[in-house]
Structure formats: C-alpha cells, structure tokens
Amino acid sequence: MTEESEYDVVVLGAGPTGENVADRTRAAGLSTAVVESELVGGECSYWACMPSKALLRPVIARADARRLPGLGQAVDGPLDTQAVLARRDEKTAHWKDDGQAEWVDGIGARLYRGHGRLTGPRRVTVSGPEGDRHILTARHAVAVCTGSRAVLPPLPGLAYGHVWTSREATSAQQVPGRLAVVGGGVVGTEMATAWRALGAEVTLLVRGDRLLPRMEPFAGDLVAEALTEAGVTVRTGVSVAALVRDSGAGHPVSLVLDGGEHIEADEVLFATGRAPRTEDIGLETVGLEPGAWLEVDDTCRVVGSDWLYAVGDVNRRALLTHQGKYQARIAGPAIAARAAGRPLDTGRWGAHTATADHAAVPQVVFTDPEAASVGLTLEAAEAAGYRVRAVDHDLGAVAGAGLYAEGYRGHARMIVDLDREVLLGATFVGPGVGELLHSATVAVAGEVPIDRLWHAVPAYPTISEVWLRLLETYRK
Structure with a gap:
C-alpha cells in the first residue's frame, strides 16, 4: 500500500537534532513529519552520550571518593559490574523508544517508522517495516538530521574480526578480559577509562603523538598520565596494520602493528572517526553526492538549495549532540520565518545564525x-x-x-x-x-x-x- 501525504516540513532522522527541529517547527505552527529507521532518540540516547556517561559516572564517583581521607578506604573494593551495567541499561530505556515516540506524538508531529529517502525536490519516500510505503511532500523544507556513524579503517582481516565500534563498546553486556582500543580521541579515552575500571586489561593504541589532539596539549598529557596510573597501557605513535581472528567472535584477536609486533586481545574497539549517514538517503536525486557531508550556511540550509536543510552531524560543523540541538534551535525558526515570508536575523549571534559553531563550541571528555x-x-x-x-x-x-x-x-x-x-x-x-x-x-x-x-x-x-x-x- 502506498500513501501520499503533504506537510510543511519533513524531518529525516529522529535523534536529538531531528526531534528539536520538529519541536521548533511545530511550535511555529508548521505541520511536521518525522522519519526514523531505528530508535526514536537516536545515537545519543542509546549508543553514545547516555550509555557512555552511565558507565563512566560510577567510575568517576569512586575515583573522587578515593581521594578523600575518611572515605577512600570505604570504597576501596571493585565496582559492582552488574549493577553498573544494569543502570546503563536503565538509562537507555533498555533500548526501547516508547517514551521518545510518545514525545514526538505529544508535540503534534507525525512519526513515520522506516527508511526514508529523498526521491526528488521536497519529496521523501518512506519504506516501512511492514512493506508499507509513504510518499511525503514538504511544502517548505526537508531537514536531513541522520547523524553520523563510526568509520572503520580498510585493514586486512577487519571484515572478519568482529570488532567493536562505539555502539558495541557502550552496549556490551560482559567485561572483556583484554580490550584493545584503537584511537586516542573522546570515544577511545572514555571507553578505556570505563572498561579498565570495570576490570578489563586495556591497551590504548594511538597513531599520533598524544591523546585528545583537538584540545590543548596538556589535556591529553594529563589524561594519558592518569590512564597509565589506572593500569591502562598507553602507546602513542603506533598504527595497526592488520587483524587476525581465525575462529570468529568470542575468540582472541591479534592486532598486527606496522612494525610487525602482535598484540593479543579478546575484543578490539576502533574509535577512529565518524562519517555522515547520508549514503542511502537519495541525495543523488537532488544533485548531491551520496555519502557526503552536506555543506550548509549559518541557517543550516544546504548551499545551493532553497528547501533542503542539514542539521547536526551531517553538516560536519560540530559533531556533538548539544551542538546539533543548538543548530536545530537555529534551523527550526529559520524554516518558519522563511515559510511565513519574514526577514531573517542573520547577523553575527543573530536568532537565525549558528555563530557558536564557529566561535564557542563546548565539549567535556568524561575521563578521570x-x-x-x-x-x-x-x-x-x-x-x-x-x-x-x-x-x-x-x-x-x-x-x-x-x-x-x-x-x-x-x-x-x-x-x-x-x-x-x-x-x-x-x-x-x-x-x-x-x-x-x-x-x-x-x-x-x-x-x-x-x-x-x-x-x-x-x-x-x-x-x-x-x-x-x-x-x-x-x-x-
């Protein structure tokens, strides 16, 4: 069955960014459809911010307590791993999105579950999970809010290595005996912190000469020093050349370094960057390159278009949940103003200008x-x-x-x-x-x-x- 519907705005992706775009356009009185192929709430709610910080909070609280005379000895034992993992599961709503879906309904937006693809200007076709098909036409704007995904390097053996990305690292139900972490950025350092505290032997492999390379050098130095004191083996200036795991998942994996050295682990996490989730959303039907980052102006409208917006990770301005939500607070009112024919406030720090993306992006790395x-x-x-x-x-x-x-x-x-x-x-x-x-x-x-x-x-x-x-x- 194919159903055709028309809305003022169609939002592709129901993560925090898409939810906020929908919230702002609905608040402005625009009819809005939201399309989601996975869980409403997106990466942050189920595989990134919430589960990772739920894992890290007991780690940091214990570390703080251990630094206080009169309290340190009382918390000297190991963490209760099952309790930590259970709280993590609770904070992700056990990977169920009923509450988030109710919220979308509560703001008056229509949620379409399924894979959405652009099929021409202002047109999105949704293939539903039950074989249903919906053709959505947007009178004013389509907002691409599909986020980003983990990138795996093209290494020999990787396809058969059953490796972790950030998703597996934040949702794992067992503590690995030995964990190798490849990458010294935010995900790498946070997950090294969490899983080491939960009992894993952790080796952190960094291609560059320091951790947290986007921050001031002293940040990476202090974090590296603390990780080492916690028992993490931190190695900089090394690259992984190949992986070998002959017997599949559940068996040890061997990482082969550039110099020929082998490192054995039970699991290996690759935290080596992100790519836009734009490879199969129909960009080619509107003259754009599939799989590309989408270039936007400061209102988050795609350069060269008068109807297509790209908000959050997909525009590569600042790959952070809070910045995506900030951009949504800019883009939603900009869409509404244009729909009503009102002038936009696009001066520096104006109501319709995402100036903070250039000048004031905040970030916290929840290591110890x-x-x-x-x-x-x-x-x-x-x-x-x-x-x-x-x-x-x-x-x-x-x-x-x-x-x-x-x-x-x-x-x-x-x-x-x-x-x-x-x-x-x-x-x-x-x-x-x-x-x-x-x-x-x-x-x-x-x-x-x-x-x-x-x-x-x-x-x-x-x-x-x-x-x-x-x-x-x-x-x-």
Missing part, C-alpha cells in the same frame, strides 16, 4: 580527570591570525580544588584576544571541571570584556576561583 574546553585553542587561534596570549594556572593550587580532593591535579588555560581583550577559548583539566565549562562558554559566546569579567566574583572556596587566578595573572 575530566577535560573540558570551549572556543579556540592557542594553536587554532594563532593559525586563524589572532594576536593572542595564553594564560595558565595550576588548578591544584586553588583552595576549592584542595578541598575537593587530596592531591588534586589539574590545569586551566584561557586564550585572550589581545586586540579586543575578550576570551577566544578556555580549557580546564581536572576532577569535576565539566561543571566549570558553562561559565567559560558564557564568557566566550558573550564576548565579555576582561575588565567586566574582573567583576564576576567567584565564590570561595570553589574550584571556580581559578577564574580570579587567571585574571590576576593576565593583569600583572
């Missing part, structure tokens, strides 16, 4: 210690041509940090634009610093002058007093 950053690093700021100064301070020297944990180790840096005297970026590394980040994000996005920040008094004794120390250093 945490690493948190927003805006530009020193290297990125200098490469962009800014005249800048990096201001550093030892986080462990702040009174609040000493109260937070014995032997607190951490570091803070802010990047100052010397011509305008505003912050271009900030990075914090240390226990608990993720909760410091929003203050830095406000300072960077708000372009708050240094002289005004001087009057933002941090409470004593908190870790946030590092702001005062950074400003004092700058004013000397």
